[in-house]
Amino acid sequence: MKRMLKPRHVAIGLLSLLLLFFAAGCKKKQPAPPPPPPPPPAKEEPKPAAAVIRSFVAEPSTITRGQTSTLRWNVENASEVVIDQGIGSVPARGERSVSPVETTTYRMTARSAGGDAVAAVTVTVTTPPPPPPPPPKAKASLSERIAKEVQDIFFDYDKSEIREDARATLQRNVEALKAILNDFPSASILIEGHCDERGSAEYNLGLGDRRANATKEFLVQLGVPADRLKTISYGKERPFCTESNESCWQLNRRAHFVGVE
Amino acid sequence: MKQNRAILLFLLLLAAAVAAFTQAQSDIIIRLTGGARKAVALPDFRGAGASAQFADLFNRTVFEDVERSGVFTMAPKSFYPLNPPQTDRDLRTPAGAQKDCGGRCLPDWAGAPVNADYLGFGYLAEQGGQLVAFGNFFNTRAADPAGARVFTKLYTGELSEAGARKIAHEYAADILAQFGVPSLVGTKIYFVSDRQGKGTKEIWVMDFDGSNQRRITHFNSISTMPSVSPDGRRLAFTTYAKGQPQIMMYSTETGRFIPFRNSAAPTNAQASFTPDGRHVLYASSVSGYMQIYIADLDGSNPRRLTNTRAIEAEPKVNPKTGLDIVFVSGRGGLQQIYRMNMDGADVERLTNGEGEASNPAWHPEGRHIAFAWTRGYAPGNWNLFVMDVASKETVQLTFGQGRNENPSWAPDGRHLAFCSNRTGSYQIFTMLADGTGVRQLTTEGNNWMPVWSK
DSSP states (O other): OHHHHHHHHHHHHHHHHHHHHHHHHHSOOOOOOOOOOOOOOSSOOOOOOOOEEEEEEEESSEEETTOOEEEEEEEESOSEEEETTTTEEEOSEEEEEEOOSSOEEEEEEEEOTTOOEEEEEEEEEEOOOOOOOOOOOSSOOHHHHHHHHOOOEEOOTTOOSOOHHHHHHHHHHHHHHHHHHHHSTTOEEEEEEEOOSSSOHHHHHHHHHHHHHHHHHHHHHTTOOGGGEEEEEEETSSOSOOSSSHHHHHHHSEEEEEEEO | OHHHHHHHHHHHHHHHHHHHHHHHSOHHHHHHHOSSOEEEEOOOOEEOGGGGGGHHHHHHHHHHHHHHHSSEEEOOGGGSOSSOOSSGGGOBOOOTTOOOOTTSBHHHHHSTTTOOSEEEEEEEEEETTEEEEEEEEEETTSSSHHHHEEEEEEEEEESSHHHHHHHHHHHHHHHHHTTTOOOOTTOEEEEEEOTTSTTOBEEEEEETTSOSOEEOOOOSSBEEEEEEOTTSOEEEEEEOTTSSOEEEEEETTTOOEEOOOOOSSSOEEEEEEOTTSSEEEEEEOTTSSOEEEEEETTSOSOEEOOOOSSOEEEEEEOTTTSOEEEEEEOTTSSOEEEEEETTSOSOEEOSOSSSOEEEEEEOTTSSEEEEEEOTTSOTTOOEEEEEETTTTEEEEOOOSSSOEEEEEEOTTSSEEEEEEOTTSSOEEEEEETTSOSOEEOOOSSOEEEEEEEO
């Protein structure tokens, strides 16, 4: 079929062309037509400008941990500006406060059809210096106060009477004990009675008890509240000194003060 | 031969000297230990088959039990004849003028140099997987073997060291029973030790011979001054586990603590039991001075027995009569031992005021006390004494070998346990009531305050 039609198409085409030509030739003479427009440029659009990062800074560029730094930037010709480290898209001009915990480099990417631009800025983070020592405590602990301000007293062999030297010591202790009990309203003072190794353990339990009690009675007479004083006898169970001589024995025949909070 | 004779002569002289010393000893000691002793020979049992490995342990245990009893003198082993009998059938009557049958005739043992009054012999065997001992005990002075037999007995135990020890104790106990001496096998000694950690004291217990030492308390504190009820079922002690020293009560049967009501006092300590086991005596500072109280077994209904402005400690009720209390008091100056009635009346000082006296311990028969005294020594240098409470006559048992404290009578009334630092550290020892036969039972850490209980 196609082959059959083809010569006829050609013939019609030619005829049309002739007619067209003929018709034109029959028109009256007219001015020359303008030249055809120049051919369009070879399919190329005009090129856009590349992105330019005019500035990207961190102020200050060094911080100590916990402080903040401000990132400032100025970008031109960018279709999109992105800063990493979780900041994301930002306007072409702007600033952002950051507070990195360690030295961090922020990378900016400015995108444009005309070309991307990249810049980076580093915020250096320094570790804060160790904290200064705490200011001296306003109050020493109970045991520190007792160790510093209250003195133990000593006894003669097999005796629980308060000796002359012990009286003077206890009189000094009274003011200290009152002040300490005032500063520690819930505390009490435990008076330990101790003995040297020579008496029997059983009898010494009673002797240590007696020494602690005699000490307590003396302090109460001088105004230390009785309900804040407790006693315990260690007999010869907890010696301060373990040699078998008089200087050691004397150290063990004592009333010792301990704070109980 | 000449040399042997010289040695023999020396030993005879020595024996005579010992005998003279024994005769010079106090009546107290003779009453407590039975005076002159019989001599016994105990030739080693030999073991057949699998029993042989336990023969040494068996022989040692029998020998120690019999020697420790203090009833006998042990005939010197080196004088034993070389061929001792193993069964009663081995024994012969000496024929005519025969003087020596090498051990098979009783006169071999009765005569010099052995001079034994009694002969224990036998052998060990394995029978049906068990360890058996065929034990004999014969009187060497009897006219003929038939009449000489005291007993012949079969003992059966496990084929093990424990089994060997058991049948050895049984055989020794049978020997001692012939002389009215109760065996100590099965008795216990409670004591205080710091072996678990310096600065702590816990209550421990062991068998009478030092074996099976085990810990009772685990307070990681100071727990001390143990005391046991007459039936052995309750243990009382003083502990710092809750702060101030308080009395605690423990059941030796269930291994549990029994409630005890302590008085509101800085110190409650040194509990001991009345012989009926129904009351407890103790020392308490409820009045400001440590004084003696009596209360019900659970600590309720306390009654004060002393009323002084002095230290009163260590109350102990007469275990035989239940009628009087010995205790320690500082009422006259340095600590001395006193006696009073159960109601606190009729107080009497027992020690004469010299030195310091402590740790009174009643003899089971209630006539004597053992105690620690510094008489004749510097303060702190304690020695052990025994006193006849009625006459106040005393006998000294230790003589300055370290500090010797806390005597406690064995249930047999013939032995004492005590604490001494004679080795450099404090350890528990036992000895016969005449001061002989000292044996050390503990070695680890320091150990104090033995209490011998049935």
